[in-house]
Amino acid sequence: MAVEPILELVGISKAFGGVQALRDVDLALAPGEIHGLVGENGAGKSTLMKIIAGVHPEFGGIMRVRGREVRFRASRDALAAGIGMVHQELSIAPDLSVAENVYLGAQPTNRFGMVDWGAMRRGARDLLSRLGLEIDVDAPAGLLPIGVQQLVELGRVLFSGAEAIILDEPTSALSPPETERLFEVLRRLKAEGRSIIFISHFLDDILRISDVVSVFRNGRKVVTERVSPAIDKGWLIERMIGAQAADLEESWMGSIQLATPRDAPVAFEAVGLTHAPAFRDVSFQVRAGEALGVYGYMGCGQIELSRALFGKIQPRRGAMRIGGQPARLSGAAAAKRAGMAFVPESRRAMLFAEEPIYRNISISILETISRIWVKPDRERAIAAGHIQTLGIRAPGPSTRLGALSGGNQQKVALARWLTRPPRVLVLCEPTRGMDVGAKEDVVRIVRSLKEQGIAVIVLSTEPETVLSMADRILVLRRGEVVREFADMAISKEDLLAAA
Amino acid sequence: MDAASATQSRPPLANRAGRWLSHRLRNIAPLLTLLFLILFFSIASPSFTSMGNVWNILQQVSVTAIIAVGLTFVILTAEIDLSVAAVANATGIVVAFFTLQDASVAIANLPLPGPIAILLALAACALLGLITAVGVTRIGIPSFIMTLAMMQIGAGVSALLVRGQIAYSVPPLITTLGSRSFLGVPWIVIVAALFLLVAHLVLTYTRFGRYVYMVGGNREAAENSGVNAGFVVGAALVISAVCSGVAGMLGVAYFGSAQQNEFDSYLLDAIAAVVVGGTSLFGGRGGIGNTILGLFVLGVLNNGLDHVNIDSFLKILIRGLILLAALVINVYAEKLRTGDRGAV
Ligand SMILES: Nc1ncnc2c1ncn2[C@@H]1O[C@H](COP(=O)(O)OP(=O)(O)OP(=O)(O)O)[C@@H](O)[C@H]1O
Ligand SMILES: [Mg+2]
Numbered sequence: 105m106a107v108e109p110i111l112e113l114v115g116i117s118k119a120f121g122g123v124q125a126l127r128d129v130d131l132a133l134a135p136g137e138i139h140g141l142v143g144e145n146g147a148g149k150s151t152l153m154k155i156i157a158g159v160h161p162e163f164g165g166i167m168r169v170r171g172r173e174v175r176f177r178a179s180r181d182a183l184a185a186g187i188g189m190v191h192q193e194l195s196i197a198p199d200l201s202v203a204e205n206v207y208l209g210a211q212p213t214n215r216f217g218m219v220d221w222g223a224m225r226r227g228a229r230d231l232l233s234r235l236g237l238e239i240d241v242d243a244p245a246g247l248l249p250i251g252v253q254q255l256v257e258l259g260r261v262l263f264s265g266a267e268a269i270i271l272d273e274p275t276s277a278l279s280p281p282e283t284e285r286l287f288e289v290l291r292r293l294k295a296e297g298r299s300i301i302f303i304s305h306f307l308d309d310i311l312r313i314s315d316v317v318s319v320f321r322n323g324r325k326v327v328t329e330r331v332s333p334a335i336d337k338g339w340l341i342e343r344m345i346g347a348q349a350a351d352l353e354e355s356w357m358g359s360i361q362l363a364t365p366r367d368a369p370v371a372f373e374a375v376g377l378t379h380a381p382a383f384r385d386v387s388f389q390v391r392a393g394e395a396l397g398v399y400g401y402m403g404c405g406q407i408e409l410s411r412a413l414f415g416k417i418q419p420r421r422g423a424m425r426i427g428g429q430p431a432r433l434s435g436a437a438a439a440k441r442a443g444m445a446f447v448p449e450s451r452r453a454m455l456f457a458e459e460p461i462y463r464n465i466s467i468s469i470l471e472t473i474s475r476i477w478v479k480p481d482r483e484r485a486i487a488a489g490h491i492q493t494l495g496i497r498a499p500g501p502s503t504r505l506g507a508l509s510g511g512n513q514q515k516v517a518l519a520r521w522l523t524r525p526p527r528v529l530v531l532c533e534p535t536r537g538m539d540v541g542a543k544e545d546v547v548r549i550v551r552s553l554k555e556q557g558i559a560v561i562v563l564s565t566e567p568e569t570v571l572s573m574a575d576r577i578l579v580l581r582r583g584e585v586v587r588e589f590a591d592m593a594i595s596k597e598d599l600l601a602a603a
Numbered sequence: 604m605d606a607a608s609a610t611q612s613r614p615p616l617a618n619r620a621g622r623w624l625s626h627r628l629r630n631i632a633p634l635l636t637l638l639f640l641i642l643f644f645s646i647a648s649p650s651f652t653s654m655g656n657v658w659n660i661l662q663q664v665s666v667t668a669i670i671a672v673g674l675t676f677v678i679l680t681a682e683i684d685l686s687v688a689a690v691a692n693a694t695g696i697v698v699a700f701f702t703l704q705d706a707s708v709a710i711a712n713l714p715l716p717g718p719i720a721i722l723l724a725l726a727a728c729a730l731l732g733l734i735t736a737v738g739v740t741r742i743g744i745p746s747f748i749m750t751l752a753m754m755q756i757g758a759g760v761s762a763l764l765v766r767g768q769i770a771y772s773v774p775p776l777i778t779t780l781g782s783r784s785f786l787g788v789p790w791i792v793i794v795a796a797l798f799l800l801v802a803h804l805v806l807t808y809t810r811f812g813r814y815v816y817m818v819g820g821n822r823e824a825a826e827n828s829g830v831n832a833g834f835v836v837g838a839a840l841v842i843s844a845v846c847s848g849v850a851g852m853l854g855v856a857y858f859g860s861a862q863q864n865e866f867d868s869y870l871l872d873a874i875a876a877v878v879v880g881g882t883s884l885f886g887g888r889g890g891i892g893n894t895i896l897g898l899f900v901l902g903v904l905n906n907g908l909d910h911v912n913i914d915s916f917l918k919i920l921i922r923g924l925i926l927l928a929a930l931v932i933n934v935y936a937e938k939l940r941t942g943d944r945g946a947v
Contacts, residue, residue, distance in 0.1 A: 435831070436826045436829055445829075446827060452821075453827055456820045470810050470813060470814075476809050476810060478810055
């Protein structure tokens, strides 16, 4: 290599208790390079990035920044050395304003040492508009959609002047235009000579934006290769999981034939659901054993709609029928009793990080396995079964949930509703943060649920997710259903064009 | 590679020990405090370690214990109940109000048979708890504010019923449980032990107990799992009020009189017992075991201070400082746990 790498890792190892998360990993990042990182859930990508960003101060191996050996004790050491990271789990302060979040810990002050609110607002507005975001910088950040929060957080790291920027799955919640905008920003940063490490499970994105790509598997780096036409998705997948790409790809390549099962009874019906401004006049039917896809860009109202379907918000107008019976979902517990089940888009809103896996799974079926006394052995056995069938990477059912990698946590959230399947399952962004193999697993799970006669409603901003699961697709735009695709062949392009 | 494995093998060991400690900090800290206090007072005062004094301590913490049992439920769900002492006071006065008083007591009361008086008193505290529960879970008033209001309401009920007077009689059952002994063991200690035992079984081994922990750990996730979180919080508040009510009745018998403001110091004591014991103020962590530890710390401290020669005004300050230290450890334990490990 001609130029000196800005960051160089040699023989990095890291273990958590008995789990060897990284073994002997080498990695180099050149100035002005966009380095893509791919690998299965739990392969160790986030762990390596956290080591670089000073989150995990203890590890084996050597890390050099601009040729000098370093050992960061905390993330502010890393920032001081010019390395910033946007974490997979957002660390935005929901109650602070957008501007305060951008300037977190580094507010501009005026002559008197007071926070210069004016300068802060202006600065935040400028910075965010460079990211293509025209938002109210005084609004609490927690009210923004997750994707926008992500951009705000990126804004914060950019603002700190980091030379090397780590993005851990930044596009998992972004719509295609937003991703495009992010990529423009990344290209601009690259032109300024900054280096970027980019982690994603969207292999197309990785190939499109990266100069160099590294593949991780089981805590080891398998290969680093310069991106060229010879490197395609299939090439990456083979190295990621060893499976032949062809086995996995069939469900989302090219066009899909949609088909509505006409003879099955209607399991769920929504009539004119309205909760302005989030969604307006949404009507649909889902039959038993059918999967209805709801596709739309982020912020199109699908998150609110999904919450309404589980009684978390009461739509101002409209009605729902479950199995033909009018249903008033006055709350989540009532919705569950009526046969609904829900996996929300955010893991934090679904999982108990400090509790063991088995309690995370049993929580929604506790009343069926115990009238009064809990039966931890039963719960553990059930959880162990799910860990096995879903391929959840965990030492055992008693492992603390927070110790799992992002994708594996998501599988736990799904496992919860599989023990005693509901009548209608509402999945909001079910594959967010999942690797190709795990996505395929989810598609398989949904398919088997459909075979058991469950009606599935999949709401997602990922066209592939909707296409691979749905038998019929609604397109939502600014809270309204603008298009329905049924009984026809449809491709990803058709879907994107409709949104 | 050798160098790498060498640097790796040492820190993780220390690290693991540190992590183990930080995990158990909430249990270890109160235990060490307790051992330290016992050691200190045994050296400082010979009368402290007598068997008679052990019974003293147990008897002195019993009323607090029964209140703290209910409060443990509430704090585990990440809520708070500031009305416990006021509800205890009101219930104790209600049961006296329905009991025939000595002619010298000038209260316009309503004498009823003992069992009925007790049932009415239990109904009264349950009703107060229910009102709190409705306010918190239906109307959405933060428990901190709602129970502050309930504290005032309880005080009002007490004031209206006794009108500045003091009542002395309570039903015979209450007198027995509050002030008599059974085979040398004070009944009030037995009742407190039973409350602690039952609460421990409920919290550890029942479905409801699991829900209490899960709702306290992450309320939104519990709701999204179909758990009726509002019901769980409401039930915890009612349990808390009923426990307070029982403590109030027995307390009146224990003190030998029913009057206004007689339980005021129990609010702080009960909260202190739960928190000093190590139950997380953020919910979801801790339990009756912790509360028992906290009760002993408090009991030994209060009792021990009486055995050594200290300015009684200084004692108040010392208790405050101990509580502050416990709060610091409590919050610190939470930070250690969630610190470097990241949330969901
Ligand atoms: N704080 C922790 N404590 C214990 N184990 C952990 C911790 N963080 C990560 N691990 C384990 O280390 C391994 C690697 O996890 P990591 O989060 O790096 O995976 P990842 O490649 O980022 O996966 P994903 O794509 O799902 O985000 C996993 O087996 C995970 O369970
Ligand atoms: Mg990750």
